[in-house]
Amino acid sequence: MKRWVVGILAGISLLMGGLTAQAESNHFSAQAVLPDNQIDKKVTYFDLLVKPGETQKVTVKINNGDTKSHQYDVQTHLATTSDNGNVVYDSTGKHADDSLQFNLAPATSTVKTLTVPAKQSLLVNMNVKIPAKQFPGVALGGINVTQHVANDGKKKGVSIQNQFGYTIGLQLREVKTLTVKPDLKLLAAGPIQVNYRNYIAAKLQNPRAVIMRDFKVDGYVTKKGDAKKMLKTVKDKMTMAPNSHFNYALGDGTKQLEAGHYVMHIKASAENGKYQWNLSKPFTITAKKASDMNGASIYKPEKTTNWTLVAILAAIIIILIGLLIWVILKNRRRDEDEK
The missing domain is CATH 1.20.5 (Single alpha-helices involved in coiled-coils or other helix-helix interfaces)
Incomplete structure (x- = not known):
């Protein structure tokens, strides 16, 4: 069983230009070596101006400050949006959205496990193949550097191993001044179960190649033909990755589902209210669906007098x-x- 201990997330949201520093207990750090085509030279993540059809080299420096050598894994992941409304740059992210035109993760050359000797540094070079057809907005991902933990199967029982890691943001664009504006789509609505808790969720999509910042959602559910709000959840200060989607859950997970016809209502805004949307979508909960999900839920209806x-x-x-x-x-x- 692995427990992630994050030393520093360099440029993990592309919103916080935090300085890369060495973690206290893992004795290693990773940082971006910024090339000449870096647009914003004040940040510690990659923000690169690229051209269609070219191959972009990106270099990451791994510093091993320990008295013994260590192995490190380097992987590139697509930026997606978690169900908590945050941009994520690692393997916990979802599959690519249907609206995505350029997925930089598979376009980046893979790196095998590397060994860095004690008290030394190593430059890791990767190539990103830019598509010949110009892509709009930004392509966003993250380069994850983790200290390799070997699982030799010799230890019996449950062992807890700390796996330290850094994530360096990788943002590519073909124009310095972005003109792409965020958009919001309500793709679907209906019941979902998370950790044996029932929710009603709206599947929200940002179909544009731009980061949606200061994202706020006021969502509620009504019965079809009735204006009374049955469930209501408001969240703000969220961020959506370009060309991504996530499930915006309503409720606290303690309610039992009831079969019927309903309507999902979404009132949302981004960029401090500069962009606004009002969306709705009908959905149905069948008797079988309600019964199955209620039966699997850890919350059971209380016996009332x-x-x-x-x-x-x-x-x-x-x-x-x-x-x-x-x-x-x-x-x-x-x-x-x-x-």
């Missing part, structure tokens, strides 16, 4: 007791009269 039924039953009992007493008293008076 039906006080209306209790009151009715109590009233009936009181009436019956009253009738019984009335019959007994009537019979007693009749017996006394006969005497």
